[in-house]
Amino acid sequence: MVYKDRKVITIGTVSELTGLSERQIRYYEDRKLIEPERTKGGTRRYSFNDIEKIVLISKKIEKGFSTYDIRKEEKKNSRDELKKMIKGQLNAAFNIRK
Amino acid sequence: MVYKDRKVITIGTVSELTGLSERQIRYYEDRKLIEPERTKGGTRRYSFNDIEKIVLISKKIEKGFSTYDIRKEEKKNSRDELKKMIKGQLNAAFNIRK
């Protein structure tokens, strides 16, 4: 776990860094595209990684993609990553050369 | 400029991450040991680097050093770094081999 993944940034700072409104940022969470952590009090905390994701999301929306499409694509990417990982581990386990 | 140096973390999070009180953290600033940025509204924002510094400072205080000593030592280190840099640049400029 590196700095990039630590959830420590408040929404105001994220808004400032990305140029997006807090409304937009909260909406992406509503659509399950990002998952900030919360303090005891309920304040959202984002990581630098989240911020990069947010920027990508907003660019895709500008290009006409729906949040639903973006979510779908993200899920697909996760599945593909998983497949690749499993494949890699199998190869390692059986010492297969390509 | 990397993530480590971006001033984006509020004092509450710094307190949580370091285990120190907000009072202690603000005091170190008072003694010129750290320099957070401020939002328009005046809220302090720290970097991960600041956090590491803060931890080091608190450890030195625990060992009996005064904030004044710590400040002095820090200044000395900066001067030494500068010297080393200048020396390095001179060597580079004149192509001196050691």
Place this chain on the structure above:
DNA sequence: CGTGTAAGGAATTCTGACACG
């Protein structure tokens, strides 16, 4: 659908001061 906004409240942070030692 994605975003703006006004509303009311709660959490967070700020400063200056008093206290102890």
Place this chain on the structure above:
DNA sequence: CGTGTAAGGAATTCTGACACG
């Protein structure tokens, strides 16, 4: 000297809703 704390106020964030299109 370094830190705790209560005080009052200001900045920040939260949620749910209405609006537009």
